[in-house]
Amino acid sequence: MxxxxxxxxxxxxxxxxxxxxxxxxxxxxxxxxxxxxxxxxxxxxxxxxxxxxxxxxxxxxxxxxxxxxxxxxxxxxxxIPPAMMALLESEVRVDGFICPGHVSVIIGGEAYRPVAERGKPCVVTGFEAADVLAAVRMLLLQLRDGRSEVELEYTRAVRPEGxxxxxxxxxxxxxxxxxxxxxxxxxxxxxxxxxxxxxxxxxxxxFEVEPPESREPAGCRCGDVLRGAIEPPECPLFGTSCTPRKPVGSCMVSTEGACQAHYRYRTGEIER
Ligand code: SF4
CATH class of the missing domain: 3.40.50.11740 (HypD, alpha/beta domain 2)
Structure with missing residues (x-):
């Protein structure tokens, strides 16, 4: 923060x-x-x-x-689940969800059932590369079979009931x-x-504080990146005025941000 x-x-x-x-x-x-x-x-x-x-x-x-x-x-x-439901109402086309492991430790896999009932497969995954690959495979199998269920890949940490x-x-x-x-x-x-x-x-x-209306930095497309409406390099500031060392938007701040991940793995810059 x-x-x-x-x-x-x-x-x-x-x-x-x-x-x-x-x-x-x-x-x-x-x-x-x-x-x-x-x-x-x-x-x-x-x-x-x-x-x-x-x-x-x-x-x-x-x-x-x-x-x-x-x-x-x-x-x-x-x-998280209400935001997933809101995404389904947006213009963004989502075939399925890789659900976040740490959130799911608390809320459990069952929390995503309303999303699955809307016809979108959900797989709760962990953070290792093998976890993510396994989750993608599980999502693809659901799509291939025409299923829409909540499945747990991250069973070593997540239970259905949370x-x-x-x-x-x-x-x-x-x-x-x-x-x-x-x-x-x-x-x-x-x-x-x-x-x-x-x-x-x-x-x-x-405390009585009247914060000013918040606004995005000029040119920043973080909202579109977060919705999955564009890829980070489609933002005009990506890699020019916005880099991990001098972030303009929140998506470039931490290693969890989509823009920083794109920047690091596209340019090979690994922060140690
Ligand atoms: S974080 Fe930077 S690159 Fe990403 S959308 Fe915002 S301004 Fe653009």
Whole structure:
């Protein structure tokens, strides 16, 4: 998140200008920071999919248990299955889905059943090259056989029912809400906000901030890349003004970004 370009600047640039920005490796580290600095407000930026949300829920419960009044969360968590359903409504032609392994550890393979029932095969896969290849093969076999099912390739980590304890934490601390997605617009019931019982830990309620309307950097096609409407090299900035060392859009920031992956494997640039 620190390097992701914002509407005006990245958090990294804000930090260089003197903003007090702590980089933590776990939401619980932010709780500890709040306990260490009782005279300051600590706002944790809760972002990510179902994978990271349970740890944020735990941190909120811990802050509540310790009675910390200077800890809050800016909640921007997103949910994967509603976004997949929204993609099916878009102009993008999808034959099947390789479903994300780490999200599926939490929500389970069954969460994709509505997608499969819409006629799109789903295969939950892991992260090794062999996992991805095996998932592609499983998808092709489903398409060949005219099947549309949820299959688990990543059986060493994912169960059909997911992780019930983590799901219970999510139900306890969050409520499902509409959320805005880059390139997809607002998708109904595709994000989390804090449940009413935890309103005291909601940074949006604690601080009155009117953020300006967000906008993409000029020329950036991240939204189209994320939807699969274009390939990264079709963006006019790809490899010229936008590179992994100087990303213009979010898809070029990390190794997980589609633009950075295209750039690295197209040009042979491997960051060590
Ligand atoms: S190349 Fe850069 S600017 Fe273009 S879509 Fe990708 S991240 Fe956005």
């Amino acid at each position: 620190v390097r992701v370009p914002g509407t005006d600047k990245s958090l990294e640039e804000a930090r260089a200008e003197g903003v007090d920005l702590l980089i933590v490796y776990s939401p619980m580290d932010a709780v500890e920071a709040a306990a260490r600095r009782p005279e300051e407000q600590v706002v944790f930026f809760g972002i990510g999919f179902e994978t990271t949300a349970p740890a944020v829920a735990l941190a909120i419960l811990e802050a509540q248990r310790r009675g910390l009044e200077n800890f809050s969360v800016l909640c921007a968590h997103k949910l 992780n019930p304890k983590a799901q219970e934490l999510l139900r306890q601390v969050f409520r499902v809400s509409d959320a805005r997605w880059r390139g997809l617009g607002t998708i109904p019931r595709s994000g989390y906000e804090l449940a009413e019982e935890f309103a005291a830990f909601d940074a949006e309620r604690r």
